[in-house]
Amino acid sequence: MNYPHVLSQVNLLSFALFVNLPLGYLRQGCRKYSLRWFVFIHLSIPFIVAWRLTAEISWHIIPFTLSCAVLGQVIGGRIYRRSRK
Numbered sequence: 001m002n003y004p005h006v007l008s009q010v011n012l013l014s015f016a017l018f019v020n021l022p023l024g025y026l027r028q029g030c031r032k033y034s035l036r037w038f039v040f041i042h043l044s045i046p047f048i049v050a051w052r053l054t055a056e057i058s059w060h061i062i063p064f065t066l067s068c069a070v071l072g073q074v075i076g077g078r079i080y081r082r083s084r085k
Helices: 003-028 035-042 045-054 059-083
Strands: none
Touching: 003 035, 003 045, 003 059, 045 059
């Protein structure tokens, strides 16, 4: 097993999750389907793709990075809603 490669995958997944927390928080405060809403959802994607390509991580990790990004968006949105109560 190639441990440095596994570590870079874990770092990528962590990045996908944690960078989307504030983006999900900000997205929740926007009108749905507005330009800002769209940008907050998709802003992290080019950075995740660039990291995956430069680290030479296989395309097999894409569903996991997408899941972490969505989870970060959902958690960030919940944090926003709870802070507004």
